[in-house]
Amino acid sequence: MAVRSRKSYRFAFRSALFIGFLTFLVFGVLLWQFQMLNWPLLVLATVIVFLGSFVFLQFRIERFIYKRIRKIYDDVALLESSSLAPDPITTDMRTLTAEIEKFAHDKKIEIDTLKIREEYRKDFLGNVSHELKTPLFTAQGYLETLLDGAIEDKNIRKKYISRANKAVDRLIYIVKDLDLITKLEVGELSLQKSDFNIIELIQNVFDLLEMKAAKKNIALTFDLAYDEPIMVYADKEKIQQVLTNLLVNSIKYGNNNGTTEVSVENLIKNKVIVRVTDNGEGIPAQHIHRLFERFYRVDPSGNRKEGGSGLGLSIVKHVIEAHGEKIYVESSKDVGSEFSFTLEKSKSQNTAT
Numbered sequence: 275m276a277v278r279s280r281k282s283y284r285f286a287f288r289s290a291l292f293i294g295f296l297t298f299l300v301f302g303v304l305l306w307q308f309q310m311l312n313w314p315l316l317v318l319a320t321v322i323v324f325l326g327s328f329v330f331l332q333f334r335i336e337r338f339i340y341k342r343i344r345k346i347y348d349d350v351a352l353l354e355s356s357s358l359a360p361d362p363i364t365t366d367m368r369t370l371t372a373e374i375e376k377f378a379h380d381k382k383i384e385i386d387t388l389k390i391r392e393e394y395r396k397d398f399l400g401n402v403s404h405e406l407k408t409p410l411f412t413a414q415g416y417l418e419t420l421l422d423g424a425i426e427d428k429n430i431r432k433k434y435i436s437r438a439n440k441a442v443d444r445l446i447y448i449v450k451d452l453d454l455i456t457k458l459e460v461g462e463l464s465l466q467k468s469d470f471n472i473i474e475l476i477q478n479v480f481d482l483l484e485m486k487a488a489k490k491n492i493a494l495t496f497d498l499a500y501d502e503p504i505m506v507y508a509d510k511e512k513i514q515q516v517l518t519n520l521l522v523n524s525i526k527y528g529n530n531n532g533t534t535e536v537s538v539e540n541l542i543k544n545k546v547i548v549r550v551t552d553n554g555e556g557i558p559a560q561h562i563h564r565l566f567e568r569f570y571r572v573d574p575s576g577n578r579k580e581g582g583s584g585l586g587l588s589i590v591k592h593v594i595e596a597h598g599e600k601i602y603v604e605s606s607k608d609v610g611s612e613f614s615f616t617l618e619k620s621k622s623q624n625t626a627t
Contacts, residue, residue, distance in 0.1 A: 286332035294324030406448060413441035451585040455568065458592035465596060469620035470510045471503040472548065476536050479517045483525065492528050494521065497537035497549075504538050505620035506546060512593045513617070519586040520550045520613050527611075528554035541616060549614040557605035565603060566591040590615075 298320040305311040416438040424430045457463035473496075480494045487494050506513075517536075524534040534552045541547045557565065568588045594601045594615045605611035 290328035293327040297323040409441040409445040413438040465509040472506045473500045493533045506617040507620045524552040551612040553610040556607040
C-alpha cells in the first residue's frame with residue numbers, strides 16, 4: 275500500500291507549551307529571588323525554549339513514533355482493507371486509535387458475514403446433495419434390479435423403467451430450476467417484457483392447476499369479478515411461473531376443502547399488487563425470514579412427501595426482483611398465508627387510469 279504522511283503537531287505543541295510555561299515560572303522565580311528579574315529577557319528565553327522544545331519533540335515524534343505507526347499501516351495493508359488505504363497516515367494517536375478501532379469493527383463485520391455465508395454454503399451443498407441423490411439413487415436402484423434379472427419379467431420391467439424415468443424427470447426438474455436461479459442471480463437471463471392482461475394469465479394458471487386442486491377439493495378463485503382487463507408490463511412467461519409456483523405451493527400445504535384466493539389491486543399510480551391468499555396450515559413466524567432460501571423447508575425433518583424441487587419460492591423471489599419489484603409474505607400458523615408481489619402497470623393502463 276502506497277501511503278502518504280499527514281503530520282500532527284498537537285502533541286509537540288502542547289508539550290512545548292507546557293515546557294515553556296514551566297521555564298517561565300522557574301526562571302521567573304529564580305530571577306526574582308536574585309533580584310535580576312528582566313521581563314523582556316524572560317519572555318525571550320521562554321519563547322526560545324518553547325520553539326526549541328517544539329522542534330525537538332516534533333523531530334523525535336516523526337523519527338521514533340512515526341516508524342512504528344507506519345509499521346501498523348503496512349501490517350493492516352496486508353489484509354487489503356480499503357478503510358485505511360485512501361487516507362494519509364497520521365502520527366496523531368487519537369486519530370490513529372479511532373481509525374484502527376473502525377478498521378477492527380469493519381473487519382469483525384466482514385468476518386461475521388463470511389461465517390454466515392460459510393454456514394449458508396454448507397447448508398446449500400448439503401441440500402443440493404440430498405435433493406440430487408434421492409432421484410439418482412431411486413433410478414439406480416430400479417435399474418440395478420432390472421439388470422440383476424428382473425428385466426425378464428415384462429410387468430416388472432415396464433413398472434420399474436417407468437419409476438426410474440420419473441426419478442430422472444425429477445432430477446432434470448431440479449437441475450433446470452437450479453440453472454434458472456443461477457441465470458437470474460448473475461443477470462444472464464434477459465426478461466422479455468410486454469403488455470398483457472394479468473387477470474387472463476391468472477385464469478390460465480387456474481385452468482392448468484384445476485385438477486391438482488381438485489384432488490384436495492381446494493377452490494381456486496378471484497376475490498371478486500374482474501370485468502375489465504388489468505394490463506401490466508412484465509415478462510409474461512416468467513410471471514406465469516411465479517403464479518404457478520405460488521399456487522402450487524398453496525395447494526400443497528392447503529387444507530382439504532380449502533380456498534386459494536387471488537386478488538389484483540391498484541397500489542399506486544403505476545403499480546399493482548397481486549395477492550395469493552389461502553386458509554391452509556400457515557407458516558410459523560420463525561421460518562418466514564428464510565422461506566425464499568434455496569431448498570429451505572419449514573418441516574425440520576426435511577419431509578419431501580409433497581414433492582417439488584424445494585426451489586419454487588426462491589425462483590419466485592429472483593424473478594420478481596429481476597423485474598425490479600418486491601415480494602411480501604404474511605402468515606399465521608393454522609390460519610393461512612398470503613404471498614403478494616408488485617408489478618408495473620402497462621403505459622396504456624396508466625393512461626386509462
